[in-house]
Amino acid sequence: MNTIALVGRLTKEIELRDVGEGRFVTNxxxxxxxxxKKEGVPEADFIPFVAWGKRAELLEEYCSKGDLIALTGKMQSRSYxxxxxxxxxxxxxxxxxxxxIQKKAADKPAQEVTTV
Structure with missing residues (x-):
């Protein structure tokens, strides 16, 4: 079984790339x-992700660096x-x-939307 669910904050702004034929991707x-916590300071794991198509477009439209989001999907390995x-x-x-789940800035309202 290859299923993963994560809740965390985006580490950088979403950059949407057009890969041709109307397909979009973001990493x-x-x-x-x-x-x-280590010495009283919270630690984090940094998990790379890729989103394709409508999911990539939704991330670009609604998310910014620091926003709290939940992602479900699968892990993949590849080489180049x-x-x-x-x-x-x-x-x-x-x-x-x-x-x-939550915008980073306190003055922005939280968006609670689930998409497929």
Missing amino acids: NTLAVRKTF KTESDETKYVVEMVVEDIEF
């Missing part, structure tokens, strides 16, 4: 708090070659569902 990272012929390996979450 970002979710900071997920750990349940323990760099220009210097070096093989790079990537493990990332592929987003299947999004829930907008």
Whole structure:
């Protein structure tokens, strides 16, 4: 079984890329708090994710750096070659569902929307 659910904050602004034929993609990272603190300071895991199509468009439209969101999806691993012929390996979450929980700034109302 390959299912993952995460709640965390976006680490950077959403950048939507058009990959042709009307398809869009975005890559970002979710900071997920750990349940323990190191020397009284909360720590986080930083989980890379990719969202395609309408999900990518919704993230760009409604989310900003620091927003708290919930993502469900699956993990995937892939590799690619760099220009210097070096093989790079990537493990990332592929987003299947999004829930907008809370905007970072206190003066912005929270969006609670679930999409498929």
